Amino acid sequence: MGSSEVATELYVLLSAVLFIMGAMGVLLRRNAILVFMSVELMLNAANLALVAFARQWASGAGHLMVFFVMTVAAAEVAVGLALIVAIFRTKKSIDIDNLHMFKG
């Protein structure tokens, strides 16, 4: 491991910061699209951690995982955005605080 390289800890720290930002976004924002974007942020924080560790351990498994996550995220975006559009069409709003039809 060369000294010019950035330490893995920094990557993991960045990943943690990004993950916490995403989590806070999911918990605190009311706009469905923003919640959605926060979820993407969490996914990518996880991707960053995976890639960082893959580099640390010189293993291909982390990269492979990242590709899977990106694929799933793409699919999720497609489904999620379609859902949001559909919700907006019926409720004329995407504020998730208004969406509690499944209250038990």
Next chain:
Amino acid sequence: MDNFFDLVPLVVLIPLAGMLVNLFTGRQLGERGVGIVAVGASGMSFVIAVLLWIAQVNTGYKAAVIDMPILADWIVIPSANVTIPWAFRVDSLSVTMMLVVTGVGTLIHLYAVGYMHGDERFPRFFVYMNMFLVFMLILVTGNNFLMMFVGWEGVGLCSYLLIGFWFDKPGGAGWRNSDAARKAFIVNRVGDFGLILGVLITFWTFGTLDYYREGEVPIVPHAAAEEEVPLFAPALPAEDAGHAVAGPLGVFNQAELWLEEGGHKVDFGMVSLSFETTLTLITLLFLLGATGKSAQIPLFVWLPDAMAGPTPVSALIHAATMVTAGVYMMVRANVFYHAAEFSSFVVAVIGATTALVAGFIAVGQWDIKRVLAYSTVSQLGFMVAAVGVGAYAAAMFHLVTHACFKALLFLASGSVIHGMEHGHHHATHDHSGHHDDGFDPQDMRFMGGLKERMPVTYWTYLFGTLALAGIIPFAGFWSKDEILLDSLKAGVDKGLLSGYIGFVLLLTAAAFTAFYMWRQVSLVFLGKPRHAAAAHAEESSRVMTWPLIVLAALSLLIGFINVPSGFPILGWLLGEHQFTSFLEHSVPYAHAGTFSFLLATFAVLLALGAIYLARSVYNDRVLAVLREDPLAVNTRMQRAFALANAKLYWDEFYFKYLIYPYRNAAYWLAEQLDWRFWHDYAHERLLRDPFNAATRALTWRVDKQIIDRSFDGLGHAARRAASRLRRIQTGYVHIYAMSVLFGALLVMVLILLPLIRDWLGL
């Protein structure tokens, strides 16, 4: 000649083979084939019996015990040391019976081929007939009481099957043929119960059922000095005779030894009887068996009804062979009967009473076969009485002669019935519009004058009648005379009361015999036909008349085998008491009959007088105009005739005092014990009610209160828990996301717990 004895299983196996062939291929063989097989089997059996007789003569009357191939060890119980072999016994007694059964049997089979011609169940008839021969031969050839019992039951079955052979035809007066068959079977059951008990006690007493073991010679006891001349000297001295054999003795020699020792006791668990008492018990039980099979008082009621069977059956089973099984059995057990004086007394009284009662009833009968049936009962009474007074040889002699002339009489009566049916058929055809007058081909009132129409039948019937009536020189004279003289001598010489009783009753019965037989001859053959059927009757076919002629010859000649000692000329010419000498080798207590000119003359004159009386009562002139019995219109004889005609109300007596009370008791028990007590009380109080109570307790206490409530409680608990838990489903995504986050954090904390612990220094 010795190895002829090994043929004895064939005597049984050949009729068995004939029976099986006819059973499985009878329909294909046709009448001719079935007849050839059945008669052939019977005839070959007769040939074997003759060979066995020759072997007997040539080996000095040595008895042989031959094991059945395959079945030799029939019943073996090693732990109880019980061995009952399936062994045949060839001795003079069994050979005599074999000759009678197969000889008369063959002639009757031959006759039956003609008699049963055209019957729809022709093959079945011959299957039954051959089956009868099988069982009858097992009965007479077995070397132990159990084999005899097998045969005994087997012939009972065949008798049942053959009496009811025409089960689909009415027997008249609301009495079906199948009822007659059932009656015979059930009445015999009573007797068989006595026999099997006797056999069991015999086994208990002696530990074996063999008559004699192989190589054993009957012990002739010293007490046999009652004979004037010792007629039989055994090959071994009497004392050594039994001891020469290894192992336990057969029942008869064992009995002799114990009797000689005296004081032997037989232990029956709770009670201990002296050996003599045990013998009395055994012989009385055997007598009960004999009264069933040999139709004696009190069980004779089945035999007259057994005439419902086809006539050859009546001749073979119910006259010549099966019904004599009881006599054979008692003669076989002569050692027992000789020792049991009380039993012998009972036997003599029963036999003589039966002879007289049946002879009396026979006078009042109209059915040609019923007369002969009562005559058979009467003659069997003669034989049984002879056993009772100790005249075993005379009993067997009368058995042999009776088999010939009674078979002849039955077959001839069958020929008459055949002729009458033919005549009736002919008459109704010729005169169309002939109204039914209740014609019965067996009723003697419709007969008369058959002498001209059926000469062969008439002459043979006459021979049979004279033999039965005891007219010299016919067979019946010799045997009946021997019985009469023996019973008189038992009374005079030995001072036995039974001898006097037997003599008086039997002499009276002999007079009745001559009377009812001549009444029958007069009604059937003499005079003018009293009905169109009799006028058109025709002689039977040759296959039926030939056996009649042979039997008629036998009825004339068979008596000469046992000419009594002291008979002028003939005794010197033919040898005296040949048959008795033959029989003595297996019947230790047989003794030769002597001859009393006075008694013989008296008996013959008595019979001739009875014949003359019968002829004067039933003369042609009276019979031509009278449709009733001359005795029935005679003011003095009226009541006696009515009594005889009604069979002394014997059946009615049984119905009134035995059968109806028994039935009422059965009904009462069925009503009270079975329905009231068992069904109503026991089932409802003892079973149903406790069951109901138990189920009620289980329902309310266990099912409703424990099981149902526990499941209800579970349901309520689940519902209550659910109604609480549903509140956390708020519908707000944030809350869900929070819980996911907290859950993830919790998992992380759990995973990292060791690290945290290290970090905190715990």
